[in-house]
Amino acid sequence: MELLDALKLQCEWGADEALAETPQDRRNAAPPVPLAFQKPPSPRRIPPATLAGPEDAALLAAACMSLDELEAAMRGFSGCALRDTATQLVFADGAADARLVIIGEAPGAEEDRAGKPFIGPAGQLLDKMLGSIGLDRTKARIINTVPWRPPGNRTPTESEIALCLPFLHRHIALIAPAGLVILGAVAAKALLGIEAQNGIRRVRGRWQQVRIEGLPTTLPALPSYHPAYLLRTPLAKRESWQDMLQLRAWLETQT
Ligand code: URA
Helix, strand or coil: CHHHHHHHHHHHCCCCCCCCCCCCCHHHCCCCCCHHHCCCCCCCCCCCCCCCCHHHHHHHHHCCCCHHHHHHHHHHCCCCCHHHHCCCCCCCEECCCCCEEEEECCCCHHHHHHCCCCCCHHHHHHHHHHHHCCCCHHHCEEEECCCCCCHHHCCCCHHHHHHHHHHHHHHHHHHCCCEEEEEHHHHHHHHHCCCCCHHHHHHCCCCEEECCCCCCCCEEEEEECCHHHHHHCHHHHHHHHHHHHHHHHHHHHCC
8 A cells, every 4th residue: 555655645746657676777788780880771771779968869770771770770779768768760641752851859758659640639720730731740741859768758859859860961861851840849849950949939930951960052941939849828829820821921932
């Protein structure tokens, strides 16, 4: 009974993840082979998935020549600690040849369970926003800045974002879309380098040019508020609607 009470107390305090009893000391993990000693990957050979740092993520991502290879490489990548607390990788939803890629922050609890991005309350709002301009998931590619759920839905750290960034760039490069929609401060910071929080307010609704590793030209990208923010701040939906209208006008020029 005491144990049950202790568990209930933890739930009341907000604990929603069962983590390991003993912490892992990642500093004592086998050091990765310095890049200078690694052979550059041949185009068709994916390096072993045990590589772990940001440079290793870049090497691994660059060697992926298809979305299937990228998904397999990300599943095997052990460098991001979020992988240990998440249920699974949340890779993507939508079309592999989409003209538009929509980038969110990170999976939440429902996405983590289902392995699919944007299916919880924020995702349902995103579906409505897309529907309002005649779009749906099958006509876009939906991905996240970080593909594993951070425990308790906390904001991903800078180092987690940096580790996952090569995979995000590679995902976009393999799709080679005509443009991007950047949802929220975390994705804006990762792709535009602008300061989070206030940054999204300054740039939302204004098309930016983003350089994606592996693509020959920059891509137009429209930053907008994250649907989770809109659920908390309904007044911002007005600005978001203006952004959707801009997106629709731009999409019309693409057909
Ligand atoms: N919020 C995100 O940014 N991505 C998801 O997949 C779900 C919620």
